[in-house]
Amino acid sequence: MKFQSQKIAYWFFAAAMLLLVLQVVYGFIMGFARIGMDGLHGWIPFNTARAVHTNLLVVWLLLGFMGSAYFIIPEEADRELMWPKLAWVQLISFLVVGVIAIVGYHFNYWEGRKFLEIPRPLDYLVVINVLAFLxxxxxxxxxxxxxxTTAIVLYFGLLAAALLYLPGMIDFDNQTLDSFxxxxxxxxxxxxxWELIMGALLCYLLIKLTGVDREVVEKWLYIIVGLTFLSxxxxxxxxxxxxxxxxYWLMIGGIFSALEPLAFLGMAIYALSMAKKGGRRHPNKAALNWTLGSAIMSFVGAGFLGFAHTLPQVNMYTHGTLVTAMHGHMAFWGAYAMINLAMIAYVxxxxxGRKLWDNAxxxxxxxxSNIGMVAMTGAFAVAGITQVNLERRMGLDFLAVQKEIEIHFVGLILAACLFFLGICLYIYNFWRHGLPTDEAAQSDVRAAEDLPTVS
Amino acid sequence: MLTKLQAKVFFLGGTAVFFGIFLVLTIDTHLKVPFQTNAKDITSAVIAGKRIWESNNCMGCHTLFGEGAYYAPELTKVVENRGKDWLKVFIKNPAAMFPGQRKMVHYNFTDEQIDHVIAFLEWCGRVDLNGFPAEPPLRDALQAMGTPTGVVASNGPTPLQKPVPAVFTTGTCIGCHQIQGQGGAAGALIGAPPLDDVFRRKTRDQIIEWISDPAKVKPDTKMPKLVGIAITDAQVIEIADWLVSLNPETAAPTAAPAPAAQPK
Incomplete structure (x- = not known):
């Protein structure tokens, strides 16, 4: 660590880990409800569990992005953070707003719009908070x-993410416009x-972990994020x-979303080729695994599985079924959860100052966690495809079909146990690192990673 | 080989061009949506229904326009498929309609609130969704393979054609069962038989016993016990009387001339 103010990143990451565990717990509640074990229905009905599960995901990923930014930006700008105390205020207030929202969901206090369930008054607090961060x-x-370039792309991604939050706060009486x-x-x-943010984090990690020349890595970053926006x-x-x-959206959406996997494929090839070019010389094997893993799993989850049901002819039958859940789980895991875990493992x-970077x-x-997530995706896939065939193609009743696919959720829960075990081990490793220290700046951790540059 | 500057231009230029196209299409969509969604029909009841839909996070289980969670049924066409009367009874006590099955939160909505929710869903059902939800392409093939066993007895006297009494609608029967060619959408493939020829299979007393408590006669039945929810004891008798009156062989001579059983 070069600058004292970078230490704040640790607390953002620690909070993110806590929320990740909670997210998985609410996932289990839903999994069990689906196999008929819905004893918590009176206190945590499915819609509450679902809103908590997805919102915790968004909040912990954002905490991870913010923590990463607080670590990367001082280093890239080569100076201390402008207002270290404001970062603390921002972390605590962000968590407070998050906790109020999550608790509120248990008391029917929400906006009820998928992924944007946070009630309106809290929306404004989120906006103020994010403005302080930016x-x-x-x-x-x-x-x-x-x-x-890394810092600029990262900042541009975070700024655009904040701006794009605003259209979700406009009220419409028309459900179609609301959804639009x-x-x-x-x-x-x-x-x-978010792919911009992911791209910037990936770029930063590749520069640090492979030792490939910054100019080369950053040039390709522009190409990748260019492809992302193009599609x-x-x-x-x-x-x-x-x-x-x-x-006309059937035609436009079909063509351009079919191109979206290209951006993710580009990202995967980019990461792998940089790693090959630089060689695996960096001692932090864990961070390199997560970095390359993120690039590959995001291609499979977001790119490939997204493509599997993005064409309008297919989507007519898969729209609104568990096929979406299949794609969603691996996409978020690969693209955004893993890049955060990669950053944390690196930072x-x-x-x-502890070199716990290559252990069992x-x-x-x-x-x-990765094998568990692949297996979970498989369980969702089997359940989803069966649902599509029975309900959408044969016309069977919704609940009758749900009964038929119940068994796949037993499989889902087993896979989720494996996944959770992986997460617990990750957090155990997190805990073993201990707290950030002022002496870490003088330790030889950084010396160990001073790789000769490869151009 | 591409320089860093060229890569930067590709990114900024591409983003600007495609975001520009997206903005133009957004404006066009914004102007066209009111026509495609019959925005003139968005009454205050529909808006009130939408607020209820949102403030209770119905999307957290159901889907609407295919959007939401996947724990509970898609509701875009629910008013068309089940009928308003069925929905009114259902929302008042969801568990009663699907005993022992996946649970819905029991909301204590007033009658007015229920009307608003139904108005909202009815408006949703009439939005032009570019063909969604599609008719199940295999449904006809499946039905051609044969109706579920024990659902329809094909021989016996042809039932009479008579106007359907209101109790079949208010009592939610036609949400699942087809009667005189009406209703039946929701029950078609879960084994809810058409009721016109039920007199061939059950006597008046058996019909009363069945409706009064279906699970007592057949423990694994999907039919809910509707007495006390949607119908009264007196209405059970009314229903049974009407159903057996469709039998041309026992019908009073004053009824319409009974057509003879036609050979198939």
């Missing part, structure tokens, strides 16, 4: 000693600007097929 890192970059602008937030986040912006159309929007030894626990954490 001001803090923005001015750090502005007053920095150098401007790097809701996707401006949700789609343009996860298939647009992703008009790819929003795949949400507009069947919600009451004009018919922790630097903040704490970290290795098992990586493989168990």
């Amino acid at each position: 001001a803090n890192i923005g001015l750090t970059i502005w007053n920095g000693k150098r401007y790097t 602008y809701r996707w401006w937030v949700v789609h343009l986040w996860v298939e647009g600007v 992703g912006i008009l790819g929003t159309g795949h949400h507009y097929y069947y919600i009451g929007a004009p018919r 922790l030894p630097i903040l704490t 626990a970290s290795s098992y954490a990586f493989w168990l």
Whole structure:
């Protein structure tokens, strides 16, 4: 660690880990409800569990992004963070708003719009909070000693994410328009600007972990994020097929969302080729595993499985079925959860001065969680495809079909146990690192990773 | 080989061009949606229904326009498929309609609130969704393979054609069963038989016993006990009387001339 103010990242990551565990717990509640074990229905009905599960995901990923930014930006700008105290205020207030929202969901206090369930008054607090965050890192970059592409792309991604939150706050009486602008937030986040953030984090990690020349890595970053927006912006159309929007979206959404996997494929090839070029010389094997894993799993989950049901002819029957859950789980895991875990794995030894970067626990954490997630995706896939055939193609009753696919949720729960074991090991490793220290700046952690540059 | 500057131009230029196209299409969509969704029919009841839909996070289990969670049924066409009367009874006590099955939260909505929710769903059902939800393409093939066993007895006297009494609608019967060619959408493939020829299979007393408590006669039946929820004891008798009156052989001579059983 070069700057004292980077230490704040640790607390963002620690909070993210806590929320990740809670997210998985609520996932289990839903899994059990689906096999008929819904004893918690009176206190935590499915819609509460679902809103908590997805919102915790968004909140912990954002915490991870913010923590990453607080670590990366001082280093890229080569100066201390503008206002270290504001970062603390921002973390605590963000958590407070999150906790109020999550608790509120248990008392029927929400907005009831998928992924944007946070009630309106809290929306404004989120906006203020994010403005404080953007001001803090923005001015750090502005007053920095150098401007790097990585920092600019990361900042641009975070800024655009904040701006795109706003269309979701407009009220419409028309359900179709409501849905139309809701996707401006949700789609343009996860298939647009979040990919920018992911790309920037990936770029930063590749520079640090492979030792490949910054100019080369950053040049390809532009190409990747260029491809993302080229396909992703008009790819929003795949949400507009069947919600009451004009018919031309079938054509536009179909063509451009079919191109979206290219951006993810580009990202995977990019990461693998940089790693090959630089060689695996960096001692932090765990961080490199997560980094490359993220690039590959996001291609499989977001790119390939997204493509599997994005064409309008297919989507007519898969729209609104568990096939979406199949794609969603691996896409979020690969693209956004894993890149955060990669950042954390890379940053922790630097903040704490402990070289716990290549041990059994970290290795098992990586493989168990990934194998678990692949198996979960498989369970969702079998359940989803069966649902599509029985309900959408044969016309059987919804509940009768749910009864038929119940067994696949037993499989889902077993796979989720494996996944959770991996997560627990990851967090165990997190805990073993201990707290960030001032002495870490003088430790030889950074010396160990000073790789000769490969161009 | 591409320089970093060229890569940057590709990113910024591409983003600007495609975001520009997206904005133009958004404006066009925004102008066309009111026509495609019959926005003139969005009454205050529909808006009130939408608020209820949102403030209770119905999307957290159901899907609407195919959007939401996947724990409970798609509701876009629910008013068309089940009928308003069925929905009114259902929302008042969801568990009663599907005993022992997946649970819905029991909301204590007023009658007015229920009307609003139904108005909202009815408006949703009429939005032009570019063909969604599609007719199940294999349904006809499946039905051609044969109706479920014990559902329809094909021989016996042809039932009479008579106007259907209101109790079949208010009592929610036609949500699942087809009667005189009406209703039956929701029950078609879960084994809810058409009721016109039920007199061939059951006597008046058996019909009363069945409706009064279906699970007592057949423990694994999907039919809910509707007495006390949608119908009264007196209405059970009314229903049974009407159903047996469809038998041309026992019908009073004053009834319409009974057509003879036609050979198939």
